[in-house]
Amino acid sequence: MSPGPATPPFTGPATFTLEPWTSNAGGLARSAAVSLYIAAASTLLACTVGFAAAAYILAMPRAGRLVAAVSAATIPIPHLIGAGAVGLLLSDAGFLARILGMPDGGFPTFVGGPFWSAVIFEYAWKESAFVALVIVGSLARSVGGLCVSLYIAAASTLLACTVGFAAAAYILAMPRAGRLVAAVSAATIPIPHLIGAGAVGLLLSDAGFLARILGMPDGGFPTFVGGPFWSAVIFEYAWKESAFVALVIVGSLARSVGGLCDAAATLGAAPLQRITHVVLPLALPALAVSGLIVFVYTLGSYEVPWLLGRISPEALPVRAVRLFGSIDLDSRPQAMATALVSVMAGAVAIIGGLILLRRLRGLR
Amino acid sequence: MSSRLELKTISHRYSDAKEDVLKDISLTVEASRSVALLGASGSGKSTLLRVAAGLENPAAGKVLVDGEDLAGTPPDRRGIALVFQNPLLFPHLNVVDNVAFSARMAGFSRRRARRQALEYLDLVQLQDFAHRHPWQLSGGQEQRVSLARALARQPRLLLLDEPFSSLDSRLREDMYNLVSLIREQLEPTIVMVTHDRREASVLADSIAVLDTGRILQHGPVPQLHYRPDSLAVSRILGGLNEIPGEVTGGIHSSALGRIKVQDTVDDGAAYLVIRQETVNLVSAGTGVVDGSIASIKSMGAHTLVTLTIDNGSTAKPAVRISAEVVGAPDLSIGELVGVDFEKSAAWAVNS
Amino acid sequence: MIPTLQRPPPSMRTSMPGGAAGRTLMGLLLILWFTLPMIPVALWAVAGRWHAPAVLPQTYSWEGWSSAASSGLFPALLASALLGAGVAILATPLGFMAAVSIRRLPRRYARPVEGILLAPLAIPPFALVMGMNVVLLRAHVPAAAGVLLLLVVTALPYTVFMFRSALAGYDDRFEEAARSLGASKAQSIRHVRLPLLTAATSRAAFLAFLVGWGDYIVTLIVGGGQLRTLPMTLASAASATGNEQLTAVLSLTVVLPPLALLTALLLTRRHGRIR
Numbered sequence: 001m002s003p004g005p006a007t008p009p010f011t012g013p014a015t016f017t018l019e020p021w022t023s024n025a026g027g028l029a030r031s032a033a034v035s036l037y038i039a040a041a042s043t044l045l046a047c048t049v050g051f052a053a054a055a056y057i058l059a060m061p062r063a064g065r066l067v068a069a070v071s072a073a074t075i076p077i078p079h080l081i082g083a084g085a086v087g088l089l090l091s092d093a094g095f096l097a098r099i100l101g102m103p104d105g106g107f108p109t110f111v112g113g114p115f116w117s118a119v120i121f122e123y124a125w126k127e128s129a130f131v132a133l134v135i136v137g138s139l140a141r142s143v144g145g146l147c148v149s150l151y152i153a154a155a156s157t158l159l160a161c162t163v164g165f166a167a168a169a170y171i172l173a174m175p176r177a178g179r180l181v182a183a184v185s186a187a188t189i190p191i192p193h194l195i196g197a198g199a200v201g202l203l204l205s206d207a208g209f210l211a212r213i214l215g216m217p218d219g220g221f222p223t224f225v226g227g228p229f230w231s232a233v234i235f236e237y238a239w240k241e242s243a244f245v246a247l248v249i250v251g252s253l254a255r256s257v258g259g260l261c262d263a264a265a266t267l268g269a270a271p272l273q274r275i276t277h278v279v280l281p282l283a284l285p286a287l288a289v290s291g292l293i294v295f296v297y298t299l300g301s302y303e304v305p306w307l308l309g310r311i312s313p314e315a316l317p318v319r320a321v322r323l324f325g326s327i328d329l330d331s332r333p334q335a336m337a338t339a340l341v342s343v344m345a346g347a348v349a350i351i352g353g354l355i356l357l358r359r360l361r362g363l364r
Numbered sequence: 365m366s367s368r369l370e371l372k373t374i375s376h377r378y379s380d381a382k383e384d385v386l387k388d389i390s391l392t393v394e395a396s397r398s399v400a401l402l403g404a405s406g407s408g409k410s411t412l413l414r415v416a417a418g419l420e421n422p423a424a425g426k427v428l429v430d431g432e433d434l435a436g437t438p439p440d441r442r443g444i445a446l447v448f449q450n451p452l453l454f455p456h457l458n459v460v461d462n463v464a465f466s467a468r469m470a471g472f473s474r475r476r477a478r479r480q481a482l483e484y485l486d487l488v489q490l491q492d493f494a495h496r497h498p499w500q501l502s503g504g505q506e507q508r509v510s511l512a513r514a515l516a517r518q519p520r521l522l523l524l525d526e527p528f529s530s531l532d533s534r535l536r537e538d539m540y541n542l543v544s545l546i547r548e549q550l551e552p553t554i555v556m557v558t559h560d561r562r563e564a565s566v567l568a569d570s571i572a573v574l575d576t577g578r579i580l581q582h583g584p585v586p587q588l589h590y591r592p593d594s595l596a597v598s599r600i601l602g603g604l605n606e607i608p609g610e611v612t613g614g615i616h617s618s619a620l621g622r623i624k625v626q627d628t629v630d631d632g633a634a635y636l637v638i639r640q641e642t643v644n645l646v647s648a649g650t651g652v653v654d655g656s657i658a659s660i661k662s663m664g665a666h667t668l669v670t671l672t673i674d675n676g677s678t679a680k681p682a683v684r685i686s687a688e689v690v691g692a693p694d695l696s697i698g699e700l701v702g703v704d705f706e707k708s709a710a711w712a713v714n715s
Numbered sequence: 716m717i718p719t720l721q722r723p724p725p726s727m728r729t730s731m732p733g734g735a736a737g738r739t740l741m742g743l744l745l746i747l748w749f750t751l752p753m754i755p756v757a758l759w760a761v762a763g764r765w766h767a768p769a770v771l772p773q774t775y776s777w778e779g780w781s782s783a784a785s786s787g788l789f790p791a792l793l794a795s796a797l798l799g800a801g802v803a804i805l806a807t808p809l810g811f812m813a814a815v816s817i818r819r820l821p822r823r824y825a826r827p828v829e830g831i832l833l834a835p836l837a838i839p840p841f842a843l844v845m846g847m848n849v850v851l852l853r854a855h856v857p858a859a860a861g862v863l864l865l866l867v868v869t870a871l872p873y874t875v876f877m878f879r880s881a882l883a884g885y886d887d888r889f890e891e892a893a894r895s896l897g898a899s900k901a902q903s904i905r906h907v908r909l910p911l912l913t914a915a916t917s918r919a920a921f922l923a924f925l926v927g928w929g930d931y932i933v934t935l936i937v938g939g940g941q942l943r944t945l946p947m948t949l950a951s952a953a954s955a956t957g958n959e960q961l962t963a964v965l966s967l968t969v970v971l972p973p974l975a976l977l978t979a980l981l982l983t984r985r986h987g988r989i990r
Binding site for chain 1: 731738846962973
Binding site: 265266267278284 | 414417418419438439440441442443444445446448450452454455456457465466468469470513514517523
């Protein structure tokens with residue numbers, strides 16, 4: 001509600017009317033739409049460019065520093081100056097038109113044009129620097145962790161899928177011994193990763209069981225636990241998840257693979273060819289699904305890298321939980337940012353994995 | 365692509381079974397001939413094919429192809445193709461790659477394998493379906509691809525394990541024509557397994573009747589039908605008429621009277637077997653014997669008429685004889701008619 | 716959990732390359748792979764003195780067990796069992812109801828609903844817990860209830876998935892056949908549906924129990940140290956050095972009960988239930 005048209009302003013009895021809303025409703029709506037359009041387009045562009053810049057800054061150590069400096073430099077420039085500069089750049093006879101050699105006609109009207117291009121460009125230019133620096137600021141510390149986590153997840157998944165497929169092939173092929181392998185692999189499924197990590201610690205540590213069996217308790221034995229390659233962590237994941245992969249494959253193939261192998265044999269496929277041309281392609285969808293599950297799980301699991309990993313660089317989950325439990329109040333938001341990074345990495349992995357899976361189905 | 369197959373005294377038992385599925389089976393299939401193994405489910409006929417293909421190792425006996433003993437030769441090096449009851453097309457390969465599978469396994473390039481595969485697809489009239497996936501095919505098409513895939517292996521022997529049993533009757537007729545075409549063009553040696561005696565008669569030159577792991581009789585199709593070795597063979601081939609009686613000196617005496625049968629039958633109790641298709645109904649008194657009509661059953665274009673022989677004999681239960689006649693004869697239950705058949709072709713089996 | 720195995724055909728058996736010796740070796744290697752990490756656990760659990768160069772323990776004793784008992788093994792065992800049972804009791808029926816309703820929904824809605832129910836699988840548990848912890852604290856939810864709630868959410872994807880796959884293989888015509896044979900609606904549920912879904916129910920409940928029984932991260936963050944479950948006790952033992960016996964004993968107490976349960980489940984299944 002706004003005050004109506006009163007002859008002397010702010011005197012006399014107040015009357016109320018919707019006149020200012022309705023008299024020029026079209027213009028009001030149009031202005032609102034234009035503002036919304038400018039805001040949306042600028043935000044979209046700023047976020048896209050900002051994200052690209054952030055990714056570049058994080059990925060390239062030297063050139064990234066330069067990009068960071070330049071983008072930081074644009075932050076203190078007021079929008080008024082920015083608008084002036086963009087005007088000089090984009091107007092009909094501006095700098096860009098002269099460079100492109102089309103000062104009169106031909107050059108699209110950016111400044112004051114129908115799409116508000118110059119306005120959107122100005123906002124996008126200045127705010128992309130802001131977006132980039134915010135992203136870099138929140139991610140810089142997590143990126144090391146992200147790389148470590150991705151490395152662990154990728155290595156574990158690869159190993160788990162390889163061993164899991166071998167175990168599945170064995171279980172499917174061997175009538176008696178296969179049953180035993182199926183039983184021991186099923187028995188590892190209910191073991192929590194925490195217990196697995198503890199057990200692998202007892203097995204692989206400097207003075208652990210393996211070092212004793214191999215007879216090199218002091219020195220000589222490579223540092224698996226807390227070592228530079230995260231070997232103990234990867235071994236634990238591969239151990240437990242290979243059982244999972246094996247059982248998923250066996251479950252998906254048990255019914256069909258026998259007959260198809262018979263058919264392949266009568267068609268002249270030698271033993272190894274049956275594995276590579278029949279069992280493996282048939283197992284591929286199950287292998288891909290279980291591999292994706294293993295990858296996402298290992299990316300976000302805390303216990304194993306915490307017990308068996310290195311302190312620096314930290315895996316993402318370990319860093320997040322440590323910061324979350326820290327007494328320092330500032331570290332809470334950092335913990336949340338780290339958690340968000342690992343959620344996003346997981347989401348990207350899942351989306352990528354699903355696209356890959358669809359391809360795989362399309363191939364069949 | 366045709367070889368002679370000899371199975372010599374083959375016995376087999378599955379590890380978890382109590383009884384042998386195959387008992388001392390011997391069978392010879394000449395090159396380019398087609399033999400049907402006919403038997404009920406559980407008679408061991410599929411196992412016999414699996415043994416021939418090398419998918420099962422027999423407990424005893426030999427598989428010889430062109431005189432070569434295949435013991436110890438794995439299935440992939442036997443050159444024997446098997447078409448299964450279930451088409452078993454590889455789900456990860458499309459139609460043409462399924463047919464090209466054996467050539468790929470033999471090390472040919474993908475292009476060459478596919479070119480050859482297309483020829484075989486053409487043979488089964490499915491060239492247009494080359495790039496479909498198995499799940500986009502109908503049951504009959506799948507089975508045709510499966511057949512093309514087996515033929516593309518250029519096998520010495522083609523084994524068919526009830527490949528048409530899941531198809532409807534029209535598709536089955538199409539498949540019979542296809543197999544005849546393949547036999548004309550490629551002349552493969554075929555061993556097929558079926559429980560359908562009509563299918564066996566249509567597709568095979570000779571039939572081997574299997575029952576509980578033994579071959580009861582192996583011979584040309586007409587022989588099996590008209591001159592069975594035993595009552596079991598007669599029954600498996602759908603014979604309905606078994607007239608009990610006594611043979612002395614090549615003469616069978618029964619409710620039908622004294623009838624000269626083949627010389628090879630032993631003296632003593634014996635059944636006269638007469639195919640119902642060869643029995644004619646005539647007016648009373650003009651046939652071999654008279655009977656009163658006990659039942660009339662329509663079989664479509666044919667009618668099965670069952671009569672009770674009524675010549676004052678006191679045989680218990682009353683002797684019955686069935687006749688499969690063309691069309692729907694104008695008869696009624698209880699009517700007295702004459703039964704006639706070719707006496708010179710009479711055949712008896714010892715009981 | 717073990718898929719039913721058919722007798723593999725000989726062509727499959729000979730598909731394993733490497734001949735009889737290679738096949739035996741591969742079988743042994745696989746069994747070793749799956750059992751290796753638990754071997755030192757089993758040895759440490761009964762070891763007395765076991766100094767570094769010795770391959771096997773020098774003396775055997777029950778020391779580890781008595782020290783575990785004195786450091787709160789039994790209360791921790793009880794807490795873990797209660798947590799596991801609580802999660803199983805809540806997540807199993809919820810999972811069943813969710814699976815049934817997804818099945819009834821039109822496909823267009825069923826997909827997103829299923830996606831939401833399976834989402835906890837995609838989110839790292841620690842992130843889920845860190846986010847929810849703030850909410851739980853604000854809402855003054857007691858720590859134990861918060862842990863239970865979060866674990867039920869974590870377990871739901873498993874139970875939903877179990878019932879979904881069981882229902883996918885379940886043919887409604889069984890019940891229709893029962894109805895046509897004169898069973899009432901209730902009777903067909905009681906005598907047909909329930910027996911056919913028993914196996915799936917026990918598997919779902921087992922998985923949900925495992926989620927509660929073996930959880931560490933949720934108890935750690937939301938429980939705030941008040942809830943001393945077995946994994947919590949184990950983690951503090953395993954993260955310090957020189958606690959091999961205690962770690963081994965606690966590991967075995969975590970591992971053995973679910974294995975016994977799994978064996979029992981498998982044995983009851985062998986007595987002629989439909990999968």
